[in-house]
Amino acid sequence: MNEIKLVIAGPRGNMGREAVTLTQETEHFSLVAVIDSKHDGKWLSEVDGMPELDIPVYTDIKQCFTEQKPDVLIDLTSPEIGKIHLEAALDHGVRPVIGTTGFTQEEIDRLRTKAEDKGIGAIIAPNFAIGAILMMKFAQTAARYMPDVEILEMHHDRKLDAPSGTAHKTAQLISEVREAKKQGHENETEDLQGARGADMEGMRIHSIRLPGLVAHQEVIFGGPGQTLTIRHDSINRASFMPGVRLSVETVLSLDTLVYGLEHIIE
Numbered sequence: 001m002n003e004i005k006l007v008i009a010g011p012r013g014n015m016g017r018e019a020v021t022l023t024q025e026t027e028h029f030s031l032v033a034v035i036d037s038k039h040d041g042k043w044l045s046e047v048d049g050m051p052e053l054d055i056p057v058y059t060d061i062k063q064c065f066t067e068q069k070p071d072v073l074i075d076l077t078s079p080e081i082g083k084i085h086l087e088a089a090l091d092h093g094v095r096p097v098i099g100t101t102g103f104t105q106e107e108i109d110r111l112r113t114k115a116e117d118k119g120i121g122a123i124i125a126p127n128f129a130i131g132a133i134l135m136m137k138f139a140q141t142a143a144r145y146m147p148d149v150e151i152l153e154m155h156h157d158r159k160l161d162a163p164s165g166t167a168h169k170t171a172q173l174i175s176e177v178r179e180a181k182k183q184g185h186e187n188e189t190e191d192l193q194g195a196r197g198a199d200m201e202g203m204r205i206h207s208i209r210l211p212g213l214v215a216h217q218e219v220i221f222g223g224p225g226q227t228l229t230i231r232h233d234s235i236n237r238a239s240f241m242p243g244v245r246l247s248v249e250t251v252l253s254l255d256t257l258v259y260g261l262e263h264i265i266e
């Protein structure tokens, strides 16, 4: 396979560190620069706790793209910054692989049009773990037969966004196969605000944040006399790296924006 020149945004984070390791362990991946919120002009090796790599650190993504001309950007920063970086990548003809969440459908549609106008691929992946993609696919299938469903997502307590991108995507996939439906008792009340969770087309989404967790989700279906629970657990961030690698390799041959790895692992 040809060498792929990569830039990682957020290299000091939990995911960014794993991604830096991935680039070092993958023969055809060449990490040419990283984008950090500080340490501009340093080498990665000069940043506390980072590996001994002579890779330049930039704080200005545009400067980075102009000087390094990477093929692919991997963004693992925050929902707010991920959006800005995706747009900057498209503007510079760099193919973005975005791991951050929080994109609205309108934003996705607009960015897809932009990617298509430029004729380059882009991937937004709310969850890179293959098991999580399967959980979502299985949940979509189950919802055709058991439309009463609640989603329980559980993450570490450093997570900024709620509900998780995965829960949101799961609800969206389920809504493609089931009619909107109010669940629970028609006269139910919330004596404590939020007790019934968020409401998406009648599906309830509950977000748990605790130290010790990484990323977990249960999709619980209920029908007369039975329940079905589909559960996925990421027990460490290495679980996301095969999906990151697949995304980088796939985005090169796309000419549109793909939202969700379920479109890639058919």
Ligand SMILES: NC(=O)c1ccc[n+]([C@@H]2O[C@H](COP(=O)([O-])OP(=O)(O)OC[C@H]3O[C@@H](n4cnc5c(N)ncnc54)[C@H](O)[C@@H]3O)[C@@H](O)[C@H]2O)c1
Pocket: 009, 010, 011, 012, 013, 014, 015, 016, 035, 036, 037, 076, 077, 078, 079, 081, 098, 099, 100, 101, 125, 126, 127, 128, 129, 240
């Ligand atoms: N898609 C997935 O499978 C998946 C998996 C895990 C996490 N995530 C998402 O990825 C993101 C990162 O997760 P994490 O656990 O590594 O978080 P983290 O807080 O450990 O790391 C985020 C890093 O981004 C850096 N950063 C912030 N602003 C920046 C900027 N302007 N430029 C460059 N770097 C900047 C921070 O300094 C930090 O080092 C989150 O949005 C999270 O929800 C996605």
Ligand SMILES: O=C(O)C1=N[C@H](C(=O)O)CCC1
Pocket: 101, 126, 127, 128, 155, 159, 160, 163, 164, 165, 166, 167, 214, 215
């Ligand atoms: O750690 C996080 O933050 C994660 N976010 C993703 C989400 O919002 O769905 C899933 C993987 C971990």
